[in-house]
Amino acid sequence: MGGTAGCGVQAAMAIDIREDRVKMGIVSREGNVLFSRRYPWETSSVAGFLDALVLDIADFQRQAEGRWEYDRVGVSMGGWIDREAGMWLYTAKVHGFADPVPLRYLIERATGHPTFIDNDIHVSTLAENRFGIGQIYPNFTYYHIGRGIAVGVVSEGNLIRGAANYAGEYGGYLYDLGGQDGVCRLEEFASGRGMVRWARSLFEQYPHSVLRQADRVGALSPTKIFECAAENDSLATYIVHHVQRGIGLSVVNLLSFTNSEAIAFGGELAGLHGLLPVLTDFIEEHCAAPTRRSLNYIGSGRLDVHEEGMIGAAWLTWEGGGVPPCPGRTL
Known part of the structure; x- marks a missing residue:
């Protein structure tokens, strides 16, 4: 779905990482996916996944630049998530996963925006709870x-x-x-x-x-x-x-x-x-x-099964997933 966000429209960047793909989108506060792109999920190693994710974020932001405005990022991530600390604690889907990954920090650095993160199924459930x-x-x-x-x-x-x-x-x-x-x-x-x-x-x-x-x-x-x-x-x-x-x-x-x-x-x-x-x-x-x-x-x-993860991830940024922003982070 294309177009330009009008004056006063609130939107978030959403990243949904599950199954075998990474989906990124711009989602309005009303739960509408305004623009989205799909990328492969690199699972050969943790370093490979993080490198690919940063490149995918940069590509997505280039495509969205000038078309959509957003000031926050929500992330739906498969595996065990410490949402308060923003840590990715475990997944069996990425080879060699051993140590917790500071995923929120890395995505905030890549996007330049405050970021909220939660488990993918929790995020889908939150989307159904709010919009379904x-x-x-x-x-x-x-x-x-x-x-x-x-x-x-x-x-x-x-x-x-x-x-x-x-x-x-x-x-x-x-x-x-x-x-x-x-x-x-x-x-x-x-x-x-x-x-x-x-x-x-x-x-x-x-x-x-x-x-x-x-x-x-x-x-x-x-x-x-x-x-x-x-x-x-x-x-x-x-x-x-x-x-x-x-x-x-x-x-x-x-x-x-x-x-x-x-x-x-x-x-x-x-x-x-x-x-x-x-x-x-x-x-x-x-x-x-x-x-x-x-x-x-x-x-x-x-909700559309192909969009519910992005919708829920975006909603995290307004609800905060029940977690207040870290000191120094403002929304």
């Missing part, structure tokens, strides 16, 4: 299905963060696949990466599966797995059955704990063929009566 499902239901659960699996829980309008700002890392939910696979983490077979890895590990048991041919030409993906399941491919059907059941059980257990009024599914894989209708039926069948009667909405989040 939270405007209707003050008690809701955001369930993200992408390359990983995570959740955000909002109670009476407030995001539950946990003691170390690490609440919601739900990919560790345990599920019994049976047989040789046994008990494993939900993310290992039901996330985007997990589905593809699991399919490859089963090729010898399903030598005639269409998925095997798809992998040979670089076309194996979660979308392909669900499409082939709809066409009764035996391996794809087996995988999709466990994905649906594993996510379904995790949702039912989660809702039994949160007693949410709504559950909103987000992430780039939440719209996989037939997934939401199956999950809806599973929830309605297996939730206890009080939990089910409290639940008024089961469905997709209200």
